Amino acid sequence: MADLLNVSNLETRFNTREGVVHAVNGVSFSLKEGETLGIVGESGCGKSVSVQSILRLIPMPPGEIVGGSAMFQGKDLLKLSMEELRHVRGAQIGFVFQDPMTSFNPVHTIGRQLMEPLEIHLGMNKKQAWDRAVELLELVKIPNPDDRMKDYPHQFSGGMRQRAMIAMALSCSPQMLIADEPTTALDVTIQAQIVDLVKSLRDELGMSIIWITHDLGIIAGLAERVNVMYAGYIVEEAEVKELYKNPQHPYTLGLLKSLPRLDVSEKKRLVSIDGVPPVLFKKPKFCPFVSRCTYRVEKCLQENPPLMPINDHHRAACWVNPQTGKVRE
Amino acid sequence: MSQYIIRRILLIPVILFGVTLLIFGMLSSLDPAERAALYVHDIPKNAQVMDSIIDRYGLDDPFFVQYWHWLTGRVDIDTGEIEGGIIRGDFGYSRSGNTTVAEIIERRFPATVELVLYSIIPLIGVGVWLGIIAAVNHNKFIDQFARIFSILGYSFPSFVFGLLVLMLFYANNGWFPPGRISDWANMIINSAEFTSYTNFITVDALLNGRFDILWDALRHMVLPIITLSYINWALFLRVMRSSMLEALNQDYVTTARAKGVREKDVINKHARPNALIPVVTMAGITIANLLGGVTITETIFNYPGIGSAGASAAVQLDVITVLAFVLLTGLIMLVSNLIVDITYAFLDPRVRLS
Numbered sequence: 001m002a003d004l005l006n007v008s009n010l011e012t013r014f015n016t017r018e019g020v021v022h023a024v025n026g027v028s029f030s031l032k033e034g035e036t037l038g039i040v041g042e043s044g045c046g047k048s049v050s051v052q053s054i055l056r057l058i059p060m061p062p063g064e065i066v067g068g069s070a071m072f073q074g075k076d077l078l079k080l081s082m083e084e085l086r087h088v089r090g091a092q093i094g095f096v097f098q099d100p101m102t103s104f105n106p107v108h109t110i111g112r113q114l115m116e117p118l119e120i121h122l123g124m125n126k127k128q129a130w131d132r133a134v135e136l137l138e139l140v141k142i143p144n145p146d147d148r149m150k151d152y153p154h155q156f157s158g159g160m161r162q163r164a165m166i167a168m169a170l171s172c173s174p175q176m177l178i179a180d181e182p183t184t185a186l187d188v189t190i191q192a193q194i195v196d197l198v199k200s201l202r203d204e205l206g207m208s209i210i211w212i213t214h215d216l217g218i219i220a221g222l223a224e225r226v227n228v229m230y231a232g233y234i235v236e237e238a239e240v241k242e243l244y245k246n247p248q249h250p251y252t253l254g255l256l257k258s259l260p261r262l263d264v265s266e267k268k269r270l271v272s273i274d275g276v277p278p279v280l281f282k283k284p285k286f287c288p289f290v291s292r293c294t295y296r297v298e299k300c301l302q303e304n305p306p307l308m309p310i311n312d313h314h315r316a317a318c319w320v321n322p323q324t325g326k327v328r329e
Numbered sequence: 330m331s332q333y334i335i336r337r338i339l340l341i342p343v344i345l346f347g348v349t350l351l352i353f354g355m356l357s358s359l360d361p362a363e364r365a366a367l368y369v370h371d372i373p374k375n376a377q378v379m380d381s382i383i384d385r386y387g388l389d390d391p392f393f394v395q396y397w398h399w400l401t402g403r404v405d406i407d408t409g410e411i412e413g414g415i416i417r418g419d420f421g422y423s424r425s426g427n428t429t430v431a432e433i434i435e436r437r438f439p440a441t442v443e444l445v446l447y448s449i450i451p452l453i454g455v456g457v458w459l460g461i462i463a464a465v466n467h468n469k470f471i472d473q474f475a476r477i478f479s480i481l482g483y484s485f486p487s488f489v490f491g492l493l494v495l496m497l498f499y500a501n502n503g504w505f506p507p508g509r510i511s512d513w514a515n516m517i518i519n520s521a522e523f524t525s526y527t528n529f530i531t532v533d534a535l536l537n538g539r540f541d542i543l544w545d546a547l548r549h550m551v552l553p554i555i556t557l558s559y560i561n562w563a564l565f566l567r568v569m570r571s572s573m574l575e576a577l578n579q580d581y582v583t584t585a586r587a588k589g590v591r592e593k594d595v596i597n598k599h600a601r602p603n604a605l606i607p608v609v610t611m612a613g614i615t616i617a618n619l620l621g622g623v624t625i626t627e628t629i630f631n632y633p634g635i636g637s638a639g640a641s642a643a644v645q646l647d648v649i650t651v652l653a654f655v656l657l658t659g660l661i662m663l664v665s666n667l668i669v670d671i672t673y674a675f676l677d678p679r680v681r682l683s
Contacts, residue, residue, distance in 0.1 A: 086590075095587035097580055107677060
């Protein structure tokens with residue numbers, strides 16, 4: 001199927017008082033129609049910044065998109081005028097944010113906030129927008145949607161807010177949904193509800209999804225392909241089953257090892273990756289993961305590995321094959 | 330919500346009662362002779378006059394007896410009628426004003442209210458507007474300019490700025506005179522053909538259909554309004570600017586942008602209502618402060634309001650008048666606090682619905 005979104009060499013940095021922070025360093029990925037792409041990585045590795053850069057939602061200044069392109073339906077989102085971009089935001093690309101507690105405006109009713117994109121993008125009048133918003137709340141399984149329209153965000157529970165957020169993101173039937181850690185702020189049972197909801201909506205509405213998370217467990221049941229990000233680089237990309245079966249980057253391996261597993265009977269301590277991801281004031285000439293890596297070799301300090309193909313559906317940015325411990329050819 | 334408002338209104342008399350105790354308590358720090366001495370000339374010769382004043386007004390009665398008399402009035406020995414008593418609206422005789430305190434308030438308070446209400450429009454309006462512009466253009470030229478412009482005003486003592494504008498717009502060309510009204514207009518106002526409905530000259534002039542008097546009254550208010558606004562703008566600009574900057578950094582603003590909301594609406598419909606909440610508190614305090622007496626401004630522009638009356642009463646040690654003015658200020662504070670809280674609830678559903 002055709003690519004819906006094609007991001008190439010996206011580079012975003014933040015000009016802070018302490019110096020230039022390189023948050024996203026030449027990220028390329030694509031999303032096919034109807035496909036779900038997972039982006040995983042720990043906090044501060046550039047997941048959110050890279051997807052927010054696509055819609056230019058990062059605060060500028062201090063943020064700055066230095067280079068790259070994001071082709072969406074033949075248009076480069078990074079080069080559109082603000083007015084053209086505005087008609088993509090919310091209309092063709094829906095966005096769900098991490099924290100449902102702060103993502104709704106506290107002084108407006110849920111209903112009013114839901115109706116807003118409908119009025120802007122679909123030109124609905126108040127009555128039509130209201131009816132459609134009620135339908136949307138029903139779609140995301142909010143009980144008594146007609147009454148709840150008049151509620152303010154603080155009268156909704158966290159899970160309900162996130163569902164309303166999803167309803168809002170999907171209100172204009174976008175071709176693509178970006179979900180930026182939508183379940184991180186929710187407790188586990190609510191997380192599962194939200195994931196199930198998005199899955200069923202995806203099957204019903206047939207949109208593509210980029211799902212950002214640091215929870216590999218969620219990705220396994222949801223996405224077809226996964227990008228693993230570290231320090232503003234994609235360090236591994238693979239189809240989801242391949243990634244779990246055959247991780248080719250020490251960082252992915254570390255993430256997988258830190259997951260509790262039900263299918264292994266022996267009791268073992270979970271392994272964590274020591275240290276924290278670096279804040280990049282300079283683009284490294286070496287592998288950014290080297291200080292935390294247990295597989296490192298001389299070459300890791302001399303050259304930052306590019307993404308190298310492992311097989312047709314799998315690429316990794318590591319000089320060493322962590323499965324065998326051998327340096328790649 | 331209405332329950333909350335009713336509870337708050339019922340609380341006002343209770344707090345006011347506490348205020349009266351405090352005010353009257355301060356008075357008792359003066360001994361009877363000191364209080365009587367204020368009304369007697371040439372004390373060594375007239376010592377017995379002082380004693381008779383103390384005796385007649387019960388200045389050596391116990392504190393609570395005096396307080397009770399101040400509240401409810403006291404039977405005059407000579408006439409047998411009840412005199413004084415602030416709950417009867419009798420605040421006593423003002424030595425500095427040569428009339429009853431109640432009359433001073435009735436005559437002068439509307440003048441201050443009029444001045445303050447007209448000042449508040451440019452004061453808050455422009456202050457908030459500049460604050461929003463500064464925040465939206467964070468760290469750009471217009472932001473710096475607005476901040477410098479307003480901080481200049483903030484650093485001006487009002488008597489300096491007041492004299493400056495008097496010099497520029499009155500002394501040189503007579504455009505905007507000081508005082509409250511011209512003599513010719515004052516004569517008409519005090520004549521039978523003019524009815525004073527409210528004691529707000531601008532309103533009364535409109536009601537009487539005298540646009541010449543309205544114009545005259547407005548001309549007199551221009552300079553004090555400019556002074557009050559300019560020296561207070563910085564406060565509103567800074568609070569609005571910082572709370573607007575904070576609001577613009579909130580997640581819900583990003584959400585609004587991600588929905589495709591126009592940047593103008595992101596600012597006006599999403600960020601601004603949230604950013605206004607702290608400004609409301611400050612507006613309430615500022616209005617109450619101004620109503621309590623814009624003493625210096627009124628004095629400079631020779632504007633006959635409550636502030637200049639209070640100042641001359643204080644200078645002349647007119648304790649009775651000062652007591653009444655302090656009480657009035659307390660009442661203004663209470664009422665404006667109530668209004669602030671109600672406005673708060675209107676702006677913030679989290680307050681309204683909890």
